[in-house]
Amino acid sequence: MVGSMGLALPKGITPAGSGKAGQPQEVVWSILGHTYWLKAEAESCFIFETLDPPGTFVPPHIHPTQDEFIYMLDGIFDLYLDGAWTQAKAGDLVRMPKGLPHAYYNRRDKPARALFSVTPARRLRELFDQLHNLGDPEEVVRRSKVCEVDFLPPGSVPGA
Numbered sequence: 001m002v003g004s005m006g007l008a009l010p011k012g013i014t015p016a017g018s019g020k021a022g023q024p025q026e027v028v029w030s031i032l033g034h035t036y037w038l039k040a041e042a043e044s045c046f047i048f049e050t051l052d053p054p055g056t057f058v059p060p061h062i063h064p065t066q067d068e069f070i071y072m073l074d075g076i077f078d079l080y081l082d083g084a085w086t087q088a089k090a091g092d093l094v095r096m097p098k099g100l101p102h103a104y105y106n107r108r109d110k111p112a113r114a115l116f117s118v119t120p121a122r123r124l125r126e127l128f129d130q131l132h133n134l135g136d137p138e139e140v141v142r143r144s145k146v147c148e149v150d151f152l153p154p155g156s157v158p159g160a
């Protein structure tokens with residue numbers, strides 16, 4: 001299986017502006033308009049930086065086996081968190097326990113950047129590898145479910 005299962009967290013520094021997290025080469029994914037850079041990877045965690053251009057979003061979904069955090073670096077996310085809408089701006093930390101429905105949207109005219117941390121890593125690396133350059137949203141939803149990310153049905157969240 002591709003992914004971080006069984007990996008110990010390597011020591012070191014992931015350089016700014018890179019996804020070379022102790023890897024021999026940079027690890028970068030392009031997923032439905034977002035750019036993701038790998039920052040750290042181990043069985044216990046999966047950390048990545050995102051660049052989210054205006055108009056990009058990740059629709060409402062649930063991680064049934066993982067806690068997720070977003071640390072906002074630049075910009076603003078409109079967030080759906082467990083039935084309510086809110087915003088996160090630079091310097092904010094968003095906490096999303098496993099099982100909590102959530103989504104994020106960049107509805108501004110400037111890019112947003114954030115650092116995401118998911119724990120434990122489970123199959124997220126495998127999922128990102130599969131979704132890289134995949135343009136079919138229905139296939140993204142199907143592959144995500146196999147890798148323990150469950151998208152809510154379209155229209156189930158007002159304002160999404």
